[in-house]
Amino acid sequence: xxxxxxxxxxxxxxxxxxxxxxxxxxxxxxxxxxxxxxxxxxxxxxxxxxxxxxxxxxxxxxxxxxxxxxxxxxxxxxxxxxxxxxxxxxxxxxxxxxxxxxxxxxxxxxxxxxxxxxxxxxxxxxxxxxxxxxxxxxxxxxxxxxxxxxxxxxxxxxxxxxxxxxxxxxxxxxxxxxxxxxxxxxxxxxxxxxxxxxxxxxxxxxxxxxxxxxxxxxxxx
Amino acid sequence: xxxxxxxxxxxxxxxxxxxxxxxxxxxxxxxxxxxxxxxxxxxxxxxxxxxxxxxxxxxxxxxxxxxxxxxxxxxxxxxxxxxxxxxxxxxxxxxxxxxxxxxxxxxxxxxxxxxxxxxxxxxxxxxxxxxxxxxxxxxxxxxxxxxxxxxxxxxxxxxxxxxxxxxxxxxxxxxxxxxx
Amino acid sequence: xxxxxxxxxxxxxxxxxxxxxxxxxxxxxxxxxxxxxxxxxxxxxxxxxxxxxxxxxxxxxxxxxxxxxxxxxxxxxxxxxxxxxxxxxxxxxxxxxxxxxxxxxxxxxxxxxxxxxxxxxxxxxxxxxxxxxxxxxxxxxxxxxxxxxxxxxxxxxxxxxxxxxxxxxxxxxxxxxxxxxxxxxxxxxxxxxxxxxxxxxxxxxxxxxxxxxxxxxxxxxxxxxxxxxxxxxxxxxxxxxxxxxxxxxxxxxxxxxxxxxxxxxxxxxxxxxxxxxxxxxxxxxxxxxxxxxxxxxxxxxxxxxxxxxxxxxxxxxxxxxxxxxxxxxxxxxxxxxxxxxxxxxxxxxxxxxxxxxxxxxxxxxxxxxxxxxxxxxxxxxxxxxxxx
Numbered sequence: 015x016x017x018x019x020x021x022x023x024x025x026x027x028x029x030x031x032x033x034x035x036x037x038x039x040x041x042x043x044x045x046x047x048x049x050x051x052x053x054x055x056x057x058x059x060x061x062x063x064x065x066x067x068x069x070x071x072x073x074x075x076x077x078x079x080x081x082x083x084x085x086x087x088x089x090x091x092x093x094x095x096x097x098x099x100x101x102x103x104x105x106x107x108x109x110x111x112x113x114x115x116x117x118x119x120x121x122x123x124x125x126x127x128x129x130x131x132x133x134x135x136x137x138x139x140x141x142x143x144x145x146x147x148x149x150x151x152x153x154x155x156x157x158x159x160x161x162x163x164x165x166x167x168x169x170x171x172x173x174x175x176x177x178x179x180x181x182x183x184x185x186x187x188x189x190x191x192x193x194x195x196x197x198x199x200x201x202x203x204x205x206x207x208x209x210x211x212x213x214x215x216x217x218x219x220x221x222x223x224x225x226x227x228x229x230x231x232x233x234x235x
Numbered sequence: 236x237x238x239x240x241x242x243x244x245x246x247x248x249x250x251x252x253x254x255x256x257x258x259x260x261x262x263x264x265x266x267x268x269x270x271x272x273x274x275x276x277x278x279x280x281x282x283x284x285x286x287x288x289x290x291x292x293x294x295x296x297x298x299x300x301x302x303x304x305x306x307x308x309x310x311x312x313x314x315x316x317x318x319x320x321x322x323x324x325x326x327x328x329x330x331x332x333x334x335x336x337x338x339x340x341x342x343x344x345x346x347x348x349x350x351x352x353x354x355x356x357x358x359x360x361x362x363x364x365x366x367x368x369x370x371x372x373x374x375x376x377x378x379x380x381x382x383x384x385x386x387x388x389x390x391x392x393x394x395x396x397x398x399x400x401x402x403x404x405x406x407x408x409x410x411x412x413x414x415x
Numbered sequence: 416x417x418x419x420x421x422x423x424x425x426x427x428x429x430x431x432x433x434x435x436x437x438x439x440x441x442x443x444x445x446x447x448x449x450x451x452x453x454x455x456x457x458x459x460x461x462x463x464x465x466x467x468x469x470x471x472x473x474x475x476x477x478x479x480x481x482x483x484x485x486x487x488x489x490x491x492x493x494x495x496x497x498x499x500x501x502x503x504x505x506x507x508x509x510x511x512x513x514x515x516x517x518x519x520x521x522x523x524x525x526x527x528x529x530x531x532x533x534x535x536x537x538x539x540x541x542x543x544x545x546x547x548x549x550x551x552x553x554x555x556x557x558x559x560x561x562x563x564x565x566x567x568x569x570x571x572x573x574x575x576x577x578x579x580x581x582x583x584x585x586x587x588x589x590x591x592x593x594x595x596x597x598x599x600x601x602x603x604x605x606x607x608x609x610x611x612x613x614x615x616x617x618x619x620x621x622x623x624x625x626x627x628x629x630x631x632x633x634x635x636x637x638x639x640x641x642x643x644x645x646x647x648x649x650x651x652x653x654x655x656x657x658x659x660x661x662x663x664x665x666x667x668x669x670x671x672x673x674x675x676x677x678x679x680x681x682x683x684x685x686x687x688x689x690x691x692x693x694x695x696x697x698x699x700x701x702x703x704x705x706x707x708x709x710x711x712x713x714x715x716x717x718x719x720x721x722x723x724x725x726x727x728x729x730x731x732x733x734x735x736x737x738x739x740x741x742x743x744x745x746x747x748x749x750x751x752x753x754x755x756x757x758x759x760x761x762x763x764x765x766x767x768x769x770x771x772x773x774x775x776x777x778x779x780x781x782x783x784x785x786x787x788x789x790x791x792x793x794x795x796x797x798x799x800x801x802x803x
Contacts, residue, residue, distance in 0.1 A: 052451050056478055056799055057503035059455070060585065067567040082451040099374050100456055100477040103448055129497065132488065133481030134381050134388045135373065154585060200378040202389035236669055264734025264753070265522030292647050296737065296765040298750050311737055311750070311765075315647055315663050321737060346650025348773050372476035372802060382484055 056094025113184035270323035455798030516738030593724030653745025
C-alpha cells in the first residue's frame with residue numbers, strides 16, 4: 015500500500031471516492047470468505063464444532079460453510095491427533111484441495127504429536143507432510159483460540175503480495191501444490207517425513223561443543 | 236449385584252465336569268476378584284457350561300497380557316439374568332513365538348469377536364476358530380505386535396523439548412552438530 | 416442372490432453372511448474415514464446391491480493413539496489426563512471409571528461428599544452427551560444445523576459449570592484416587608440450580624421433536640432392529656441394550672457411588688430400533704435431571720478425598736482389579752494388573768463403543784445406505800474410545 019499517500023486517501027474518501035490497490039481488494043475478497051473443510055479427527059474436532067455453534071460462531075468471520083468435499087474448501091483445520099494410519103488420507107485430501115489453500119494445525123497433537131508423542135502409531139505433527147500456516151497450541155484449544163487463529167490467517171492472507179518473489183503458491187507456477195503421499199511400511203510410514211518440507215530442529219540437549227566463553231577486552235569472561 | 240462366590244462356582248464346575256483342568260488364581264488386591272486358570276483344550280467346554288448352565292450370558296471384557304515367558308488372555312464374564320459376577324477366565328499360551336494358538340470363544344459369546352482380533356493384532360495370539368482373524372487397529376501390512384514389551388518403536392522422535400534418559404539419547408543421535 | 420436373509424431382524428447369534436451373485440451388479444464403496452456423518456475417523460466398507468447393503472465391514476484404527484502402551488510407561492496418576500481423551504465427550508465418567516478401578520486395587524474409601532460430587536458431575540456429563548447425540552442424529556438425517564445448535568446451546572451451559580469447577584471445558588481431569596481434586600467454588604451450586612430450572616423446558620422441546628415429527632419417526636421406526644438375545648451375547652451395553660428391553664443399568668445393578676440413595680427409573684425400549692434408542696436417551700436425560708435435583712439437596716459437607724490416599728509415589732500391592740461403571744455410551748471398564756511398581760503392568764480399557772460395533776453389520780444388512788448412517792449414529796460411537 016505504499017503508492018498512495020494516506021492523507022490523500024482520507025481526503026478522497028471524504029469526498030466519497032474510495033481508493034485501493036489490487037492487492038488489497040483481492041486479498042480482502044479472499045480472506046473474508048475462507049471456507050474450511052469439515053475435517054475433525056479427535057477431541058479438537060469437538061471444540062471446532064463448538065466454534066461453529068451459536069455461542070462462538072465462526073460464521074461471522076467468513077468461515078460460513080464447512081464443506082464436506084475437499085474440492086470445494088479453502089482451509090483445512092487439522093483438528094486432532096494424526097495417526098500414521100490416517101496420515102496418507104490427510105495428505106491425499108490436502109492434495110485434492112484446489113489452490114489457494116491453507117492449513118491450520120489445531121491442538122498439540124497436530125503440531126507435534128501432543129500428549130501421545132510416545133505412541134508407535136502417532137505421527138509427530140502434521141507439518142511433516144504438509145505445509146502448515148497457523149499452529150494453535152492447546153489441548154484442546156478453546157474455540158476463541160480457533161477464532162484467533164482464523165484472524166491470524168486472515169492477516170497473513172492480507173499481507174500476501176500479488177507479484178514478486180514472495181507471491182503465494184497459487185500465483186507461482188514453480189512452487190509445488192501437491193505433496194508426497196506416504197505409504198504404509200512394515201513399522202512406520204515410508205517416508206517417515208517429507209524432508210523438503212520439514213527438517214528436525216537441532217536438539218538443545220546435545221552436548222554443546224567446547225566453545226570458549228566470550229571475553230571482553232580485558233580478557234575477563 | 237447379588238452375592239456370589241467364585242470358589243463355590245468352581246467347585247460346582249469340578250463336580251459336574253470332572254475332566255477339565257481348572258485352577259483358582261487368587262488375587263491379593265482388596266478387589267478380591269479371583270480368576271480361574273483354564274487349560275486351552277478345555278476352554279470351550281467350560282465357556283459353554285458357564286453360558287448355558289449357569290447363565291453367564293455376558294462377556295464383558297477380553298484382555299491380552301504379555302508375561303515374560305508366555306502370553307495370556309483374560310475373559311471377564313457376568314450374568315445379566317442372575318445379576319452375579321465376575322467370573323474371570325485365564326488362558327495361557329505355551330510360549331511367546333512358536334505355540335501361540337488358543338481356542339476362540341467367539342462362538343460362545345460374540346462379544347469376544349472384535350476384542351480377540353485386537354489381541355491378535357497387538358499381541359500375536361492366534362485364535363483358532365475365529366471367523367475373521369485379521370488386524371484391526373494397525374494397518375494390514377504392519378509387522379510385529381506393538382503391545383508386547385519387547386517391541387521396538389520406530390525411531391521418529393527427532394526432537395523432544397524436555398528430553399531426559401533414553402529419550403535424550405535417542406534425540407541426540409539425530410542432531411546435526413549440537414551447537415545451539 | 417440369497418435374499419431371504421435380508422430384511423429379517425438379526426436373531427441368531429452366529430454371524431450372518433449374505434450369499435450374493437459375484438457376477439451381478441454390486442457396488443463397493445468405502446464410507447470414510449473422512450466423511451461428514453461417521454462421527455470421527457471411522458470407515459465402513461459397504462457393498463451395495465442397488466441401495467441395499469449386502470455386506471458392511473467396519474475398519475477402525477485411524478485414531479489408535481496407543482493409550483494402553485503409554486500408560487504402561489506412566490505412573491497411575493499420570494494416566495488420568497489420558498483417560499479424559501478416551502471418550503472425549505464424557506471426560507468425567509472416564510476419570511471416575513479409572514479411579515474406581517484403582518480404588519478397588521488399592522483399597523481406598525471415598526468420602527461421602529466426594530461421592531455426591533462424582534454423581535453430580537457424572538449426571539451432568541450424561542446430560543450433555545445425550546443432548547449432543549440426539550443433535551448429531553438429527554443432523555445426520557438432514558436437518559443441518561439447527562437442532563444441533565439447540566443441543567450445543569445447552570451443552571455450553573453445562574461446560575461453563577465444568578470450567579468453573581475443574582478449569583477446563585472438556586478435558587476435566589478432576590477425579591483422583593480416593594475422591595476429587597478440588598472442592599466446589601462459591602456460587603457453583605446456585606448456578607447448577609438455575610440450570611436445573613431451565614433444563615426441563617429444553618427437554619420438552621427435544622421430546623416434541625422426536626414424538627411429533629413425522630419424518631423422524633418414519634426414518635427411525637423399524638430401522639436397525641436388534642434383538643435382546645443377540646445384544647446380550649454380543650456384549651452390547653448402554654442405551655442400545657436397554658432399547659431391546661433388557662433391564663441392565665449398572666447404576667442399579669452394581670449400585671456404585673451412592674446411586675441406590677436416589678430414586679430414578681431406567682427407561683426400557685420394546686422394539687430395539689433406532690427410534691427406541693433415541694427415546695431412551697431423551698428419557699434418560701429426564702432421569703438425570705431427577706437424580707441431580709436429589710443429589711443437590713442431599714449434598715453433605717466433609718472432606719473430598721480419602722486422607723489415606725497417597726497420590727505421589729503410589730505403589731499398589733501386586734494384584735488386579737476390574738472396575739466398571741455406566742458411562743453414557745455403555746459399560747466402561749478398566750482392568751489393571753499391578754506388580755508393585757509405580758507403573759501399571761497392564762492397563763486395559765474396555766470401551767463401550769468398540770464392543771457395541773460388533774453387531775453393526777447385523778443391524779445394517781438389508782437396510783438402505785441412508786439408513787446405515789442413522790444406525791451408526793444410534794450406536795453413538797466416539798472414535799477416541801473405539802481406537803484408544
